[in-house]
Amino acid sequence: MNAVAAPDGRVRVSLPELIALRSRAMRAPAPPVVSRAPRSGQRPGRLHGRGMDYAESRVYQAGDDVRRMDWRLTARSGVAHTKLFQEEREGRLLVLLDTNASMRFGTRVRFKSVQAARVAALAAWYAIRGGDRVGVLSFGAQRQLVKPQGGARGALAVAGAIAAWDAAPVGDDESLSAALQRAGRLMHGASRVLLVSDGFCVDDAARGRMLGLVGKAEVSVLNVADPLEMAEPPPGRYPLAHRGQHYDVTLYGERERAEFARSLGDGRRRLLALASGLNLRHRTIDTTADPLDALVALLGVRKA
Template sequence: MDGALQVDKKMLMALAGAARLLSNPPGQIPPGALAGERVSRQQGRGLNFDSLRRYQPGDDVRLIDWQATARLRAPWIRMYNEERERPVFLIVDQRLDMFFATRGQTKSVAAAKIAALLAWRSWHDGDRIGSAVFSDTEYSLQKCRSPAKNLPAVLDDVLTYNQQLPERYPTETSASVSLSSVLQHASRLIPSGAWVALLSDFHDLDAGSEALLAALKRRCEISAFVILDDLHLTLPAQGNLAARYQGHEAAFSLSPGLKDEIQQSITVRLGQQKNRLTRLGIRVNHIVVAQDLIKQLQKGV
């Protein structure tokens, strides 16, 4: 099997060590960190109830426990500990549009590897993990559970959907699953305060997707990993090229002028895509499939 076209279980398991090289997800408190050592970007309180104690002058009146106060006939306040765990939810695109590369590995392989790295990072941190992995015709959802219980299921879904692509590619199955539909189904399973990693080329990012992402962003932190092939930056100045997409084939002669047009068109599209996501408050990371994934993730996670 060619590792540039699809992943295998051994490959995903081998990424466990490399995941330690990644930073914690945005807002995550590093294991062993002291309270107050890092400013949390947790949505909401980010605290767990610990105990009750008598009210003292200067305490925040918003912390008064009115039921305990009424029962004990004296003011008592609720004490909290800082929440150190953040659920992680992975949304992984394994559609036919991702089965593409001009060199190195396909976008689908890069997305599968990144998903595995982030899943293993959750394992090391002890964070609950869930996922939505999808193809053109189906999807699989995993609720956020402890990594000990859920890591195998998440990796199996990534592996299954990734390995289907080489067999499905020649038939070019009509797409019935969109980014918007997956977001709609996955959002119901994503707990408030979670970190959501969305891995796709975002070729069908539309108004519906943006509305769902905006609603999700109000209660979660979201990072978009835009997986791309940098063909537009590596085109030769001239020559004969052939292309095939969804049953349509074309052959053309590449001139310096046409090369510049292609490069500008793709650069503008990527820029507009990034602006649309950034306006929603989503952190955007461009991942080039032919470059070192770990180094790119270290810059962006």
């Protein structure tokens, strides 16, 4: 695959595809809305739910309970509104998106960077379906923040930012510990964090930084891997490209194939070891997979 190409959903992010993922999220099982006490160090957020105390009304969002429609405001404004009640806490999801150079790699269907973009966009659509605000923090080649916002505006902001970051030139790499340190300062009240990465950014200091983040929010990890990183390759010749340089890797001997597999799988092993060691929810998908089931498993259940 050639890393310099027009947006096609394979080697470069296609913004229309990220937007179209909304329909997939709306067909998924609805995320539960639960009451939660604020974690240590967090400010209480705006509350909503099915309680008896009316809080406010907002513009109707797909998936809202029609039994909570604010018919008077809808009639006055000409725009559908739904009522919010004082009971349940509005969540905020912050996606940590790995944009390091190692993500610009793929041997099946699409680059890891494109699959990670699909994961982040789908997570945004799924989060707003549950009434959460959603934002994204990029690390690696791109180091920018989209603050959590609610509704379709929030998900569209995430999708647009991801597409813009993917179109930018590849920059310097960033370790996971440095990214987590920034995330800890830029939470903006996020109650949940989803890390999307191939794991090659994991360094020795990442565990300590992750512990600090876990003290502020629920953290889940989704590892994106290429199929070649998940199993020993069959004998053959493998043409590869990296930063404009092209290589031919010949793998016929069992020992060299095993060493090649260990090298490619190192990032995944380090990331999963970090997640398992801290008892974080985690899943792995490859570049051919539909991310929805993994996201529902990670984001569809919340801790009390």
